[in-house]
Amino acid sequence: MAKTLEKVDVVIVGAGAAGSVYAAVLAEAGRSVLVLERGVERKLGDLYSSQTWARRLKWGAPHVVEDGPDSIWYNFNAGHGFGGAAIHHYGVWPRYHPEDFELHSRYGKGLDWPYSYETLRPWYDQVQKDVGMAGDAKKEIWRPIGDPYPLPPVLVSNHGKVLARGFEQLGLHTAPIPMAVLTEPYNGRPACIWDGWCDAGCPIGALANPLAVYLPRAQQAGARLQGNAHISRVLTDKKGEKVIGVEYYNREGERIVQPADAVVLCAFTVENSRILLNSANSHHLDGLANSSGLVGRYLMSHPALSVFGMFEEEMQNYLGATGGQLICQDAFPKTGNPNGAFGSRQWEIGLAIKPNDLLGIAMSRPDIYGNALHQFMQEGARFLGSMVGVCEDQPMRDNRISLAKDKDRFGQPLARVTYQVSEEGRKLWQNATKEGVDIFKAAGAKQAWHGPMAGQHIMGGTVMGIDRNKSVTNGEAQTHDLPNLFIGGPSVFPTSSSINSTFTAHAVAMKSAHYMANNWGQLAD
Amino acid sequence: MTINRREFIKRGLGGATLALAFEIGGGSLLLTPQQARAQAVPLQQLTADEAAVLERLAEALLPGAAEAGVTHFIDHQLGEDPGDCLLIAKYFQVRPPYRDFYRQGVAGCEQLAQEQFKQKAAKLNVAQLDQLIKMIGKPGTRTPEGYDLSLFYLCLRSDAVDVVYGTPEGFERLNVPYMAHIMPPEGWNG
Ligand SMILES: Cc1cc2nc3c(=O)[nH]c(=O)nc-3n(C[C@H](O)[C@H](O)[C@H](O)COP(=O)(O)OP(=O)(O)OC[C@H]3O[C@@H](n4cnc5c(N)ncnc54)[C@H](O)[C@@H]3O)c2cc1C
Ligand code: SF4
Numbered sequence: 231m232a233k234t235l236e237k238v239d240v241v242i243v244g245a246g247a248a249g250s251v252y253a254a255v256l257a258e259a260g261r262s263v264l265v266l267e268r269g270v271e272r273k274l275g276d277l278y279s280s281q282t283w284a285r286r287l288k289w290g291a292p293h294v295v296e297d298g299p300d301s302i303w304y305n306f307n308a309g310h311g312f313g314g315a316a317i318h319h320y321g322v323w324p325r326y327h328p329e330d331f332e333l334h335s336r337y338g339k340g341l342d343w344p345y346s347y348e349t350l351r352p353w354y355d356q357v358q359k360d361v362g363m364a365g366d367a368k369k370e371i372w373r374p375i376g377d378p379y380p381l382p383p384v385l386v387s388n389h390g391k392v393l394a395r396g397f398e399q400l401g402l403h404t405a406p407i408p409m410a411v412l413t414e415p416y417n418g419r420p421a422c423i424w425d426g427w428c429d430a431g432c433p434i435g436a437l438a439n440p441l442a443v444y445l446p447r448a449q450q451a452g453a454r455l456q457g458n459a460h461i462s463r464v465l466t467d468k469k470g471e472k473v474i475g476v477e478y479y480n481r482e483g484e485r486i487v488q489p490a491d492a493v494v495l496c497a498f499t500v501e502n503s504r505i506l507l508n509s510a511n512s513h514h515l516d517g518l519a520n521s522s523g524l525v526g527r528y529l530m531s532h533p534a535l536s537v538f539g540m541f542e543e544e545m546q547n548y549l550g551a552t553g554g555q556l557i558c559q560d561a562f563p564k565t566g567n568p569n570g571a572f573g574s575r576q577w578e579i580g581l582a583i584k585p586n587d588l589l590g591i592a593m594s595r596p597d598i599y600g601n602a603l604h605q606f607m608q609e610g611a612r613f614l615g616s617m618v619g620v621c622e623d624q625p626m627r628d629n630r631i632s633l634a635k636d637k638d639r640f641g642q643p644l645a646r647v648t649y650q651v652s653e654e655g656r657k658l659w660q661n662a663t664k665e666g667v668d669i670f671k672a673a674g675a676k677q678a679w680h681g682p683m684a685g686q687h688i689m690g691g692t693v694m695g696i697d698r699n700k701s702v703t704n705g706e707a708q709t710h711d712l713p714n715l716f717i718g719g720p721s722v723f724p725t726s727s728s729i730n731s732t733f734t735a736h737a738v739a740m741k742s743a744h745y746m747a748n749n750w751g752q753l754a755d
Numbered sequence: 756m757t758i759n760r761r762e763f764i765k766r767g768l769g770g771a772t773l774a775l776a777f778e779i780g781g782g783s784l785l786l787t788p789q790q791a792r793a794q795a796v797p798l799q800q801l802t803a804d805e806a807a808v809l810e811r812l813a814e815a816l817l818p819g820a821a822e823a824g825v826t827h828f829i830d831h832q833l834g835e836d837p838g839d840c841l842l843i844a845k846y847f848q849v850r851p852p853y854r855d856f857y858r859q860g861v862a863g864c865e866q867l868a869q870e871q872f873k874q875k876a877a878k879l880n881v882a883q884l885d886q887l888i889k890m891i892g893k894p895g896t897r898t899p900e901g902y903d904l905s906l907f908y909l910c911l912r913s914d915a916v917d918v919v920y921g922t923p924e925g926f927e928r929l930n931v932p933y934m935a936h937i938m939p940p941e942g943w944n945g
Contacts, residue, residue, distance in 0.1 A: 269838075279935035282841050282921045290837025291851050305848045310838070425934035433936045548931050585929055586913065586921035588846055593916075596909055599816045599888060607920060611929035682894075 232477065237489040238262045239754065240746075241476050242496055243461045243505065245269075246314020247732050248718030249496035250440035251357075251739040252746075253448035253455075259747035263453035264488065265445075266478055268497070269310030271457035272317065274441050277431030281587035284430035287311065287318050294500055295634040298648040302531045303685040306588070308498055312457060313440045315498060316732060318431040320553030321410040321438060322578055323363060323733035325354050325374050329564060330574075330727040337564060339572060339654075340625045341528065341724035344696045344705035347374055353737035361438035361736075362416035365408035372559040373408075381413045385424045387546040390555035390580035393615055396673025397558055397579075400665075407557040407578060410438035410733070419443075426582025428552035429589070437551070459486075462642045463509040464493050464715065470513020473715045479640045491754040492746065495692075496718035496739070499529070503631040503691040503721065504645040519692070519702050519709035519717075526631035528693050530623040530726040531685035533651050533659040537666035538594045539615045539675030547583045547614055554617065555580035561665070562728070564622075571657030573622030574728040577666070581616050589616075594681065615670065619662035620686060622728040624652035631691050651683070658728075659683055687731045689720040707742035714753045716742055775831050788824025788831070788918055800833040800854050801826065807877040808861045813915040815884050816908075820915035828918050829857060843913040847906055860907030863898040864891065 240256050242249045245267035257263045269289075278284075287309050294304045309315030328347035333340040355377040365379040383406030386394075394404045411428075412421045422436040435442035449455065458481035465487065467474050475489035495502045503526040507517035517525050561567070561575035584590045591610035598606050634646035651659075663680045670678035695701025698710035707722050709715045718739045720731040746753060776783045777796045786796065798806055806826045814821040832842045837851035849856045861876070867890060868876040872883045879887060890896060891904040898904060919925055923933045 275937065278937050278939035279933075280921070280939055282917050283939045285841050285843065285845055286839055288845050290840060290845065292848060294848075296848065301848065303848075306846050423934075425932075425936065427934070427936055548934075584921075585925060585931065586916045588843065590916070592920065593913065596912065597892060599892070599912060600885075601818060603817050603916075604819075607929055611931050 232485040232487045234487040238264045240492045241490040242494045244496035245312045247316035248739040250444035252494045252743045253453045254444040255743035257448045257451035257453035265455045266459035268460045272312040274433045277433040279427045294645045296647045299650045322553040322730045323410045326727050333725045353740045357736045361410045364413040366406045369405035386555045387549040389545045389547045396669040399672035402560045404556040407554045412436045492714040494716040499688040499721040500645045519711045528625040528690040529629040530689040533621045533655045534686040535619045536681040539670035539678040541613045550582040554578040572654045575621050579617040620728045621658035623655040623726045689723040692717045692721045693724040694722045706745040788828040791827040792824040798830045801830045805861045816912045817915035823918040825918050844910045859902045863904045
């Protein structure tokens with residue numbers, strides 16, 4: 231028999247990027263808000279500067295069985311505990327471009343969003359003001375129309391300067407990378423000191439992770455945050471017309487029911503679909519919000535690559551933010567690409583590098599070992615340059631999250647992920663490998679090479695749309711089937727673009743949360 | 756902005772080391788993996804044979820890894836809750852318990868050593884060991900049972916790099932400023 235707690239206005243599932251935005255907006259609007267988070271109750275002061283220790287920010291037992299031809303790199307991309315994956319995300323925050331919202335109507339490819347860039351623009355502007363973004367709007371010649379950044383751009387060390395030379399040689403443009411990192415003190419938070427520890431989580435709050443901006447705001451407005459609460463199901467009323475709360479398991483394994491007038495799922499892409507599918511009941515046999523049969527479908531990831539080069543100059547590659555110093559979106563136009571590939575690409579240039587870990591010096595050449603590895607480490611520490619290319623993936627119906635046979639310790643089926651990089655994404659990635667190496671050579675690299683394909687960011691599974699038969703939520707991220715169930719995070723994106731997803735996830739959540747706040751009477755009815 | 760490399764180094768280093776709470780004689784002691792090895796702290800998860808193979812391979816992958824205590828580091832982490840575990844295997848979607856992953860990796864190497872050299876992996880000569888490493892380092896190399904030996908190579912190599920270069924001393928060896936915001940309180944005794 232489950233213990234039933236006192237009702238709250240809103241339960242938010244997941245204390246990551248999207249959950250933190252909903253929590254702040256709704257609590258500030260006077261709602262009683264409870265954020266239930268599966269992972270630990272973390273503080274900024276728990277974020278140790280060490281790539282080895284940063285691995286504690288990752289799930290220990292992934293709730294995902296991946297069995298498709300390609301991996302979405304779930305464990306690399308997902309996080310747990312207060313802050314979610316966003317606790318150690320790099321803060322690279324460009325905006326989606328107008329064409330990303332109208333893929334189907336403009337090009338006959340993929341899906342359309344339920345609204346245009348213009349509709350989301352004020353929410354991007356609001357979020358960038360809240361978090362204190364740094365950048366140079368004029369130099370970003372590709373940037374969609376929007377308010378200028380509130381702060382001046384990020385540091386460019388020799389690393390960025392040397393690589394920019396390569397772009398210039400090939401007639402390509404670079405601009406300071408738009409970042410949710412403070413270049414000056416802002417709203418009581420200190421400026422970045424360019425030590426490159428973002429991947430371990432920025433404990434001074436210079437990077438706009440959830441613990442630095444929206445969760446404190448939410449708490450200040452009275453929202454409660456609770457860790458070690460593993461949500462297993464969203465519950466509906468007897469008629470199956472509205473949600474009435476969630477069921478979760480606490481640290482002791484007790485089953486608890488938390489009633490609420492509205493529920494917002496912000497458990498990141500795979501887990502959002504898993505919870506909906508696991509919440510099937512007699513009125514919703516295929517899972518909640520799944521009358522379209524699309525819960526779990528249109529899963530996307532960005533095919534990405536790292537490009538490396540050994541230079542003759544001291545690169546100062548230990549300086550700066552992990553996400554990079556410069557950006558290039560010259561390859562953003564979706565058509566006219568060399569091998570007929572459809573879709574956009576971008577480069578993030580001059581990432582701060584540490585010796586160890588997945589993105590460290592050693593891993594840039596996994597084939598080297600023995601004394602040669604020591605030599606490589608010495609050389610790399612001074613002369614290695616790096617950048618990351620991100621390519622667009624296409625929404626494909628068969629790329630999906632379903633339920634696995636295996637179960638978690640609470641008896642709930644794990645998520646099963648079946649994923650294959652779209653053919654278009656693969657072609658874009660090939661173009662990027664060639665261009666990336668050419669850029670490094672033009673910049674003067676003695677040797678230049680690229681790493682394997684990796685999946686960055688995970689999107690889709692609960693896509694938005696106008697037509698309830700072709701999408702899971704409407705433009706307010708409100709499920710078509712259940713009016714008081716909302717979904718936050720990149721799982722609602724109908725297209726992936728090649729843009730890092732978190733700024734857009736914030737803007738979408740901000741829009742949706744305001745809708746909830748402004749229409750509370752109807753929702754709570 | 757002017758950057759003074761030496762100043763950064765001075766600011767970032769405090770002689771801190773990777774230290775973990777090792778179980779000794781019913782008590783718990785904060786030691787670096789290197790100290791744990793030097794003091795022959797008993798291994799909790801790995802057998803002596805498994806540890807010998809791991810150490811031999813890791814030392815060949817990155818000389819100095821054995822003395823830096825790579826096997827004690829791995830052994831210690833295999834005893835942790837998967838959520839707290841610091842091994843890179845986590846990033847590669849390896850399913851806990853991670854002990855099985857290392858056991859199967861060692862078994863796979865033993866099998867290869869027998870097939871190729873009729874010898875135990877820990878007893879291979881330098882040239883044979885090198886050959887074995889080249890085999891397991893080739894992307895996609897699997898045992899007949901389907902275990903991914905190239906992933907084992909990647910993880911063990913990374914474990915070696917973690918203990919040798921992932922610490923403030925390791926950074927110092929590379930003349931890279933550490934610049935910590937926060938040193939891990941329990942695990943680093945800076
Ligand atoms: C290393 C790294 C670097 C990145 N860099 C960038 C970048 O530079 N720019 C960018 O745009 N994006 C970046 N990202 C991506 C970014 O982190 C994600 O887009 C973002 O965090 C997604 O937000 P979310 O709210 O959907 O999920 P999260 O922020 O992951 O939050 C989800 C939360 O839900 C919790 N949860 C899951 N299941 C349950 C359950 N059953 N019950 C209760 N709680 C649950 C999780 O524990 C987690 O805390 C990066 C990610 C990583 C890992
Ligand atoms: S580089 Fe800047 S944003 Fe990153 S951890 Fe350091 S201070 Fe924080």
